[in-house]
Amino acid sequence: MEWDDPATLAERGRDMAGLDFLRAMVDGELPAPPVARLLGMRIVDVSWGVATFTLTPCESLYNPIGMVHGGVTATLLDSAMGCAVHSELPAGVGYTTLELNANYLRPIVADTGPVRCRARVVHRGGTVATAEGRAWREADDELLAHATTTCLILRGGSGNGNGRQATASSRSEREGSDAAARAS
Numbered sequence: 508m509e510w511d512d513p514a515t516l517a518e519r520g521r522d523m524a525g526l527d528f529l530r531a532m533v534d535g536e537l538p539a540p541p542v543a544r545l546l547g548m549r550i551v552d553v554s555w556g557v558a559t560f561t562l563t564p565c566e567s568l569y570n571p572i573g574m575v576h577g578g579v580t581a582t583l584l585d586s587a588m589g590c591a592v593h594s595e596l597p598a599g600v601g602y603t604t605l606e607l608n609a610n611y612l613r614p615i616v617a618d619t620g621p622v623r624c625r626a627r628v629v630h631r632g633g634t635v636a637t638a639e640g641r642a643w644r645e646a647d648d649e650l651l652a653h654a655t656t657t658c659l660i661l662r663g664g665s666g667n668g669n670g671r672q673a674t675a676s677s678r679s680e681r682e683g684s685d686a687a688a689r690a691s
Contacts, residue, residue: 555594562624
């Protein structure tokens, strides 16, 4: 498998508004990130607060019991929901997934055929955004899975290329997420 340098893609992303960055990927002006190439998923449409991906399932994505691994479906949903959030962000502002809740309704196998996943932002504040996504079989619109996410909005700084939260907002965050467990 071949891919383009993800650091170069992230650098371009920092200089562009989220919607412009994602539209450049849809239009083929920017390459897909390595994970999309690895799994065979593509962003095919994006507008303010909405992102649509496709994936054609194949046996290389199967788990040991003969169906597409749930993690692949979760990645498809997470990618679409994250890009929906990203589409509303200005240049220099990024995001990361805080929480993902996926519901699997039907198994996905190679015979399922192309799967389409659309996500939309439910709420975007200054620190947190939420989104929901649905994945369905293109042939008959049968719903296969749906999910929700909570994303942390990352502003300023450097580090991972998407910015960082400036300060911890609670004692447990400053001392580590398991501070309460250590104290008991």
